[in-house]
Amino acid sequence: MAATAVSQYYLSFHSIPEDGGTWRRRRRRTGSSVCCTPPVPSIPSSSPPPVVGPELSLSFGAHVIPHPKKVEKGGEDAFFISSYNGGVVAVADGVSGWAEQNVNPALFSRELMSKASSLVEDEEVSYNPRTLIQKAHAATSSVGSATVIIAMLEKNGTLKIASVGDCGLRVIRKGQVVFSTSPEEHYFDCPYQLSSEAVGQTYLDATVSSVELVKGDTLVIGSDGLFDNVFDHEIVSAVGTTSDGVTNTGIS
Amino acid sequence: MAATAVSQYYLSFHSIPEDGGTWRRRRRRTGSSVCCTPPVPSIPSSSPPPVVGPELSLSFGAHVIPHPKKVEKGGEDAFFISSYNGGVVAVADGVSGWAEQNVNPALFSRELMSKASSLVEDEEVSYNPRTLIQKAHAATSSVGSATVIIAMLEKNGTLKIASVGDCGLRVIRKGQVVFSTSPEEHYFDCPYQLSSEAVGQTYLDATVSSVELVKGDTLVIGSDGLFDNVFDHEIVSAVGTTSDGVTNTGIS
Numbered sequence: 001m002a003a004t005a006v007s008q009y010y011l012s013f014h015s016i017p018e019d020g021g022t023w024r025r026r027r028r029r030t031g032s033s034v035c036c037t038p039p040v041p042s043i044p045s046s047s048p049p050p051v052v053g054p055e056l057s058l059s060f061g062a063h064v065i066p067h068p069k070k071v072e073k074g075g076e077d078a079f080f081i082s083s084y085n086g087g088v089v090a091v092a093d094g095v096s097g098w099a100e101q102n103v104n105p106a107l108f109s110r111e112l113m114s115k116a117s118s119l120v121e122d123e124e125v126s127y128n129p130r131t132l133i134q135k136a137h138a139a140t141s142s143v144g145s146a147t148v149i150i151a152m153l154e155k156n157g158t159l160k161i162a163s164v165g166d167c168g169l170r171v172i173r174k175g176q177v178v179f180s181t182s183p184e185e186h187y188f189d190c191p192y193q194l195s196s197e198a199v200g201q202t203y204l205d206a207t208v209s210s211v212e213l214v215k216g217d218t219l220v221i222g223s224d225g226l227f228d229n230v231f232d233h234e235i236v237s238a239v240g241t242t243s244d245g246v247t248n249t250g251i252s
Numbered sequence: 253m254a255a256t257a258v259s260q261y262y263l264s265f266h267s268i269p270e271d272g273g274t275w276r277r278r279r280r281r282t283g284s285s286v287c288c289t290p291p292v293p294s295i296p297s298s299s300p301p302p303v304v305g306p307e308l309s310l311s312f313g314a315h316v317i318p319h320p321k322k323v324e325k326g327g328e329d330a331f332f333i334s335s336y337n338g339g340v341v342a343v344a345d346g347v348s349g350w351a352e353q354n355v356n357p358a359l360f361s362r363e364l365m366s367k368a369s370s371l372v373e374d375e376e377v378s379y380n381p382r383t384l385i386q387k388a389h390a391a392t393s394s395v396g397s398a399t400v401i402i403a404m405l406e407k408n409g410t411l412k413i414a415s416v417g418d419c420g421l422r423v424i425r426k427g428q429v430v431f432s433t434s435p436e437e438h439y440f441d442c443p444y445q446l447s448s449e450a451v452g453q454t455y456l457d458a459t460v461s462s463v464e465l466v467k468g469d470t471l472v473i474g475s476d477g478l479f480d481n482v483f484d485h486e487i488v489s490a491v492g493t494t495s496d497g498v499t500n501t502g503i504s
Contacts, residue, residue, distance in 0.1 A: 178436060178459045182429050207430045208464040 055155040056213060058087030067225070070096075077223050078109040078146075080117040085127060086153030088120050091167045092146040093223035095193055108144025108196060115139040116150065127152055129162035134203035137194045145195035149181070151221060157213045162206040165191035166224040170232060171217055172239055177232045179211040183224065191224070307407040308465060310339030319477070322348075329475050330361040330398075332369040337379060338405030340372050343419045345475035347397040347445055360396025360448060367391040368402065379404055381414035386455035389446045397447035401433070403473060409465045414458040417443035418476040422484060423469055424491055429484045431463040435476065443476070 066075025076094035081087070092112045094105035116136035125131045129150040147165025154160065161169060166183035184192040184207060192201045213219075218239050220226075230238075318327025328346035333339070344364045346357035368388035377383045381402040399417025406412065413421060418435035436444040436459060444453045465471075470491050472478075482490075 173459075176437065177434050179461055180432060180434050182432050184430060185428065207425075209431055210462045212460040 054215075056086055056153065056157045056215060057083070057155065058089065058153055058219070060087070060089065073104065073106060076105040076109060077225070078106070078113040080113045082117065082120045084120050086155045086157075088150070088152045089219070089221055090116055090132075090148065090150040091221055091223055092148040093165070093167055093225070095145040095147075095195075098144050103143050105144055105146075107142040108140065109146040109148075111140050111142045112136055112146055112148060112194065116148075127154070127160075129160050130203050130206050130208050133162055133164065133194070133206055137203060140196065143196045145193040145197070145200050147191050147193050147223070149221060151219070153213065158210050159213050159219070160208075160210045162203070162208050164201050164203070164206045165193050166227075167222065168224070168227040169219060169221045170235060171211055171213065171219055172236055173214065173217050175236060177236060180232070181209065182207070183227075306467070308338055308405065308409045308467060309335070309407065310341065310405055310471070312339070312341065317477075325356065325358060328357040328361060329477070330358070330365040332365045334369065334372045336372050338407045338409075340402070340404045341471070341473055342368055342384075342400065342402040343473055343475055344398040344400040345417070345419055345477070347399075347447075350396050355395050357396055357398075359394040360392065361398040361400075363392050363394045364388055364398055364400060364446065368400075379406070379412075381412050382455050382458050382460050385414050385416065385446070385458055389455060392448065395448045397445040397449070397452050399443050399445050399475070401473060403471070405465065410462050411465050411471070412460075412462045414455070414460050416453050416455070416458045417445050418479075419474065420476070420479040421471060421473045422487060423463055423465065423471055424488055425466065425469050427488060429488060432484070433461065434459070435479075 060081045062079065062081065064075060064077060064079070066073075066077070070076060076096055077091065078094070079089070079091045081089045090113060092109035094107070094109035096105050098105045098108075113136075116132055119125055119132055119135050119139070122132075122135065125135060129152050132150055132152075133148060147163075147167050149161065149163040149165075149167035149169060151159055151161045151169055159171070161181060163169075163181055164184065166185060168183065169179075169181045170177050171179035184205070186192065192205055194200055194202070220235055220239065226235075312333045314331065314333065316327060316329060316331070318325075318329070322328060328348055329343065330346070331341070331343045333341045342365060344361035346359070346361035348357050350357040350360075365388075368384055371377055371384055371387050371391070374384075374387065377387060381404050384402055384404075385400060399415075399419050401413065401415040401417075401419035401421060403411055403413045403421055411423070413433060415421075415433055416436065418437060420435065421431075421433045422429050423431035436457070438444065444457055446452055446454070472487055472491065478487075
């Protein structure tokens with residue numbers, strides 16, 4: 001059975017220089033209900049996304065843009081992609097604080113992704129992203145720590161996600177973010193993290209969620225370097241969509 | 253088998269008078285990786301949330317606070333809760349624009365919730381929130397339209413969610429939002445909506461997601477009247493938690 005492409009996938013690690021920040025006001029309204037006058041312009045109910053459709057799979061694109069000060073060493077982020085089943089994608093972000101202890105922060109994140117990649121088809125993992133985090137973490141021997149997110153697509157359209165820390169994922173459908181993960185932090189700028197040390201978190205601390213994808217959805221997954229520096233509406237704008245939902249613009 | 257309370261549940265419909273808004277800056281950093289020095293203070297790995305634990309169920313609390321101009325008619329929001337299985341909760345928000353056509357916007361949302369409530373245990377619904385939206389919508393006869401969100405907890409901890417429009421849900425764990433739904437809108441302030449008219453959306457337009465809950469999680473679910481007027485960190489602060497995750501403060 002032929003797999004239908006769900007999305008153009010952008011794996012992005014953005015490090016954007018401080019620009020003074022942009023002040024943003026969240027809309028505040030006095031009303032508790034919606035205000036548009038019915039009948040509203042709408043997506044015709046005759047052309048909804050298919051609930052039971054063809055098998056789905058991901059198509060991928062990736063960008064790694066290290067922090068300018070980390071370019072020489074290739075940055076501290078790592079990722080892997082796999083076409084197994086509907087597609088698997090994962091991102092890990094090495095905790096930079098380890099550099100103060102003369103440990104290359106990239107080693108742990110890279111080993112974590114390498115181990116996870118080799119375990120994707122493992123029977124005991126059973127295509128469960130939390131279990132994949134567990135087994136990949138257990139297989140590491142490097143000193144360090146990292147945040148991690150793993151997303152695994154079932155061909156029926158269910159995207160299963162497990163995340164420890166502040167890597168993130170967005171699902172963009174028809175020009176808007178319809179699903180978003182939330183970061184886990186101990187306090188500002190100190191995320192939950194898998195570690196070589198006993199004080200770190202484990203797969204048991206992962207937030208586990210899922211979302212039903214439809215053909216044409218675009219996933220954006222990355223480290224906090226992307227989501228701390230680029231607003232969702234900017235990501236949506238950069239991704240862009242054609243009328244059939246096919247991505248026509250990448251994040252660069 | 254005794255069900256263990258997952259959470260104190262707050263069903264909130266807030267209509268907060270315009271206060272001029274609060275300007276907020278999203279944190280912007282130059283780094284793409286986390287900055288805290290390891291080992292970080294952490295939640296000991298010896299006391300993680302249980303992955304396979306006792307059966308879970310929801311305990312509920314609810315507040316309905318209509319817009320001041322809508323108090324006389326009781327507001328346009330509606331909800332229902334059910335203890336079936338792990339617990340079911342739903343919110344619908346009647347589209348206020350119908351008032352311009354001399355239609356009480358509350359009628360549709362109330363009937364939608366009434367029908368959904370009566371269908372919770374329906375075999376064909378099969379404890380699927382999207383199917384519940386489908387069948388409840390089909391059962392309505394009122395003129396009007398509404399946004400809707402339905403959340404159904406499996407006793408194994410899986411909270412299944414379907415949403416059409418801009419009602420929302422947050423999962424709060426240990427003082428932070430770890431899961432959040434995203435609104436569906438045609439354009440600013442005009443959400444996707446189920447309608448008595450053919451131009452509206454259907455269950456096929458629902459965003460369907462799920463999240464694994466653990467004991468002590470707090471859910472906050474409500475209409476856009478809550479989430480447009482109260483920031484997530486304000487919700488977290490209002491909810492509060494004790495060290496064991498049990499809610500000790502409600503949203504009022």
